[in-house]
Every structure is written in structure tokens, then in C-alpha cells.
Amino acid sequence: MARVGQSALMQKHQSSEMAASVLPPASLDLEASDQRRRIVDAMIDSCAEKTYAATTITDIVARARISRTTFYKQFDDKRACFEAAVGHCIEQLQEVAASSHATEDSPPDAVRKATAAVIGALAERPGLAQLLTGDAIAVDPRVIECYRKATIPALQGLWSRSDGSAQAHSDPRLAFGKAQVLILNQIAIGKADRLPELLPELVYLAVSPFGGHEAALHQAQLAGESTTSHVASGER
Amino acid sequence: MSLPVSDSPEDLRRWRLPRGRHGLPRELVERSQRERLLAAVVKVTADKGYESTTVSDILGEAGVGRESFYELFDDKLDCMLAAHNILVDNLEEKVRETYFGDDPWTERMRRALSATLVWFSSDPDAARFTLVELSTVGPAFRPVFQAAYARAIALLEEGGGEDAPEPELAQAYSLAVGTILARIYEEIVLGRAAQLPRLLPDLTYELLVPFVGEERARAAAEA
Numbered sequence: 001m002a003r004v005g006q007s008a009l010m011q012k013h014q015s016s017e018m019a020a021s022v023l024p025p026a027s028l029d030l031e032a033s034d035q036r037r038r039i040v041d042a043m044i045d046s047c048a049e050k051t052y053a054a055t056t057i058t059d060i061v062a063r064a065r066i067s068r069t070t071f072y073k074q075f076d077d078k079r080a081c082f083e084a085a086v087g088h089c090i091e092q093l094q095e096v097a098a099s100s101h102a103t104e105d106s107p108p109d110a111v112r113k114a115t116a117a118v119i120g121a122l123a124e125r126p127g128l129a130q131l132l133t134g135d136a137i138a139v140d141p142r143v144i145e146c147y148r149k150a151t152i153p154a155l156q157g158l159w160s161r162s163d164g165s166a167q168a169h170s171d172p173r174l175a176f177g178k179a180q181v182l183i184l185n186q187i188a189i190g191k192a193d194r195l196p197e198l199l200p201e202l203v204y205l206a207v208s209p210f211g212g213h214e215a216a217l218h219q220a221q222l223a224g225e226s227t228t229s230h231v232a233s234g235e236r
Numbered sequence: 237m238s239l240p241v242s243d244s245p246e247d248l249r250r251w252r253l254p255r256g257r258h259g260l261p262r263e264l265v266e267r268s269q270r271e272r273l274l275a276a277v278v279k280v281t282a283d284k285g286y287e288s289t290t291v292s293d294i295l296g297e298a299g300v301g302r303e304s305f306y307e308l309f310d311d312k313l314d315c316m317l318a319a320h321n322i323l324v325d326n327l328e329e330k331v332r333e334t335y336f337g338d339d340p341w342t343e344r345m346r347r348a349l350s351a352t353l354v355w356f357s358s359d360p361d362a363a364r365f366t367l368v369e370l371s372t373v374g375p376a377f378r379p380v381f382q383a384a385y386a387r388a389i390a391l392l393e394e395g396g397g398e399d400a401p402e403p404e405l406a407q408a409y410s411l412a413v414g415t416i417l418a419r420i421y422e423e424i425v426l427g428r429a430a431q432l433p434r435l436l437p438d439l440t441y442e443l444l445v446p447f448v449g450e451e452r453a454r455a456a457a458e459a
Contacts, residue, residue, distance in 0.1 A: 053287070054374040138371040141425040169450065174442060177418025182410060188382035201407050204446065213450045217404055224406075 036074050036084075038064040043085040048127030052082060052135035079139070086136045086143060089128050090150050096121045097154075107158040108211045112219040115206045116226070119195050122183070126192030133184040147176050159210040172209035179205050200224040270308050272298040274319040281316060282361035286369045313376060316369075323366045324384050327355050328391060336395040342448065342456040344397070346440045349416065350433065356420050357432040363424050367417070388413045401447045408446050415442050 042063035046055040057078055061071050075081040100117035101110040122129040136143040152172050179202055186195055200220040208216035276298035281289050291312050295302055309315040335348035356363040371377055389409045405411060419439055423432055437457045444453035 051374050051377065053372055134371065134377075138377075141368070141422070144422070170442060170445065171438075174415070174419060177422055178411065178414045181414035181418045181421075182407075185382060185385045185410065185414070188378040188385070190378075198407065201405055201411050204405055204411070208445070213445050220405060 032074070035064070035066055035070055038066065039071060039074055039081060040085045040088050043081050044089070044125075044127045044131055047082075047085075047135045048130045051130075052139055082135070082139060085131060086146075089132055090146065092128070093118050093121060093132075094150055097151075108207050108215050108219045110158055111155065111206045111211070112203050112223055115203045116196075116199060116223060119199055119202060123193055123195040126187065126195075129183055129192055129195060130187050133180045134187060137180065137184075144176055144180065147180075148173055151176070155206070155210060168209055169212040170209050175205045175209050266304075266308065269298070269300045269304050273300055273305060273308065273315060274322060276300075277312075277315045277319050278323075278365045279361055281369050282364040286316065286372045313373060316373065317376065317380060320366060320370060320380065323362055324387070327352065327366075328387065330355050331388075331391060332395065335392070336397075338397070341397060341399045341401065342444055342452065343459070344395075345443060346436070346456060346459070348392075349440055349443060350436050352416060353420070353432040353436060353439070356424070357430050360424070360429040363420075363429045367421050368424055385410075385413060385417075403447050405446055411446055412443055415439070 039060060042060045043055070046059045046063060050059075055078070057068065057071060060078075060081065061068050064071075071081075075084065096117050097114040101113040105113065122132075132147075155172060182198055182201060182205075183195065186192060186198055191197070200223050203223040204216045204220040206216075207219045211219070273294060276294045277289070280293045280297050284293065289312065291302070291305060294312070294315065295305055305315075309318065330351045331348045334351040335344050337344060339347075356367075370380065373380075392409045392412060403409070416439065419435065419442075420432060423429060423435070441453045441457040444456055447453075448456070
């Protein structure tokens, strides 16, 4: 349980660079890159199955079908591998969010679409959700700052673009913690694949900081209508 | 609050039974040992983190022998979860006392929130143990977290009373519990558990907006 000291991931995210890259330096060959990728995938899958705390290097090398030596060539230890996995997840989700909406979308519409796209990606690979909302927080609670840095400026930017100012109705920093707890609970009850059920609430959380309660409710309803029937029972 | 035995040195001394024949019925000795162990696991885990805590640490803190420990608990995790359960029961009791009743719903929500903030602020060890350390115990974390979360939602729904608003979001109560947990968690991690009650106005607003809109939430927060 490392609570003290600055992790590499945190340092990386506190600098201007947003996401820790999973890719090795260009000097390494393709095989190394493939190995690194397989190790990170194995870490994500193992965390999904048994949490980070219970994951061992042995689990990872078995899943990735590599040797221990290869593992230690790529990563100093389990923690370093985990941080690469978190960075990789953040990077992937940022791409998903960025490509989910068009420039002509209004800010609330864009945020709804981005939220739906991210949740869709998490539902497709529940290991990502487990890693980001459960394990990452347990390993280093400050990781939530990374999520904020990866998203709040983008959110704010959307609203600024439309009317030149982004006035906050509620603290956007809080919205992240709330979303994290909701997703974590959905995972804890074993329904990670049904994360889209939470979409109305998550859209509400994403829109409300800059869009306000009414706009957020409206977008939550739109999100509810577009998801599958099991959400319909909760709609009014 | 928290456990039947506080973890202050005075209490621990008071509870430490004399060695040898003390003439107390076996049942009573076991109960006090159990309580000391539960208090100890909270203290030690909050200090060192769950992963680094050993059964020996807990025994040392509690002044209880290894054999007695294993008569009462399967292992470190079993002991931790037993303590966790007691703490969550205790918190639920506080929320129940303040939330259930005939006063306006927004006022009852504010009072229940206040009681929760006070509970987490009054014993930083218990606060860290209950919310932060739990997430590091491995796979057992999921069912325990889920059960506590479900209990909290059920409690808010059960005690809503006649004037509880019909929320437009299907999972508004889940959102409410998430709002509180997330903020408290973060304050504990930042080492600011003791100042939690200061957040009452802000958190009341955050908590109520999804149910009653911004204007009424602001009014309730400033009340």
C-alpha cells in the first residue's frame, strides 16, 4: 500500500503530458512493444478478475505468456506495470471520448455523447472500469487527480467555445468522485457489463457542473431513451 | 462512537485483564478479548495500511494471545471485516436517528448528512479504516462494499417519508450515496477528516440538487 511518495504516473500527469504512454521508446523493436502491450493487457485482465492487491507477477507472466525475465526487462515491478496500465486506459478513453462527437454539437450534446462512448467502451471491457475506479484508487487515491486533469479542461473548453465563458454550477472536481463511486458499485455487484444502465446518472454528472441541473436532467433523459430497454423502467 | 472499546491507552489498560486466575467467567473474557482485537485492528490498519498489518501487530496492540485470536477469528481479513461490520452498523444507527421522522425531507437529509460528517470526523482512524483501507483487502472488498452501499440506499429510501421528492433520475439515491462517499473518501485521503463537518453547506447542496433543483437545494444548504 504505497501512499507516500510521488508515483511515476502522478509525475507524468502533473507535467504537461496527459497520458502515460504504453509504447516503449522508438529504439525498442516491435517484439518488445508487443510484449509490453501483452503484459499491460494481462495486468488489466488479472485486476478485473482478482483485483490489483491479489495479482502477482506470476499471474501476469502466465497470462501474457512471457518469461519473468521479459517482464523485468519491461517493468521494474508490479506497481510500475500497473501505472503503465492505468496510463494506457486513460489514453484509450480519451481517444474514445474525443472521437464521439462533432464540432457542431452543442456542449451538453457533446458531453452526453462522450459519456455514452466512454461508458460503452468500459462495458465492453469491464477490466478497464475495474482498474480505473477500483484498483487505481486503492493503489494511489491521488490518481483521481489524473482523471480530472484528463477531462475537466476538455469539458470547460467545450462550454467556453460556445459562449466564451464557462461558469460552473457545481464543482466539476466532485463529479468525478461521484461517477467513480457509482461505477465502482456497479462493478462490485457484478454488473460491469451492464454499465450503460448508469448512463442517465453519469450523463447528469458530466453535464451538471457547467450546464446546470436542468440541462443535465434533459441530457440524462435523452441518454436514458437511447439506451436499451432495461433502463426504460426507471424513466418517467 | 465506533467500537465498544476506544483505542485510547487508558481504555486498553483498563481492559487488559490480569494474568492468571482472574475468576471472570470465560464468556466475559472472550468478549472483552474480541472487543480489544476489533479496536486494535482498526487502529493498526489505519496506521500501517491493511497490507502491511500482521496478526502479530494486532495482538500486540490488543494485548491478546495468538491462540485466543484464532479461536475468535479465521484470519486478519475475518477480524477486519468483523470490525468493519460493527462500524457500518454504528453509522447506520446515527443516520437512522437523524433521518427518520416528520420534519421536512430536505431538513432530514441535511441532518443525516451532518451526522455522517461528524461520525467520520470524530475518529479519523475509524474513518480511514472504514472507507479507505477496505478497498485494499482484495476480492473480498467487492461484496462488502456492495452490501454497505445497498444498505445506505435502502436506508434513504425507507426513511424518505411522505414528503420525499419523486426523483427524476431513476438511481437518484445511488447518486446521493455516491456523492457523500466520494467526497468523504477524498477528504480522508487528504488527511482532512477532522474538518469534514465544515463541508455541510456545500455537500447539502450537492446532495439535494438532483432531487429538488438548484434553487431549493441552495435554500436548504443555507438554512
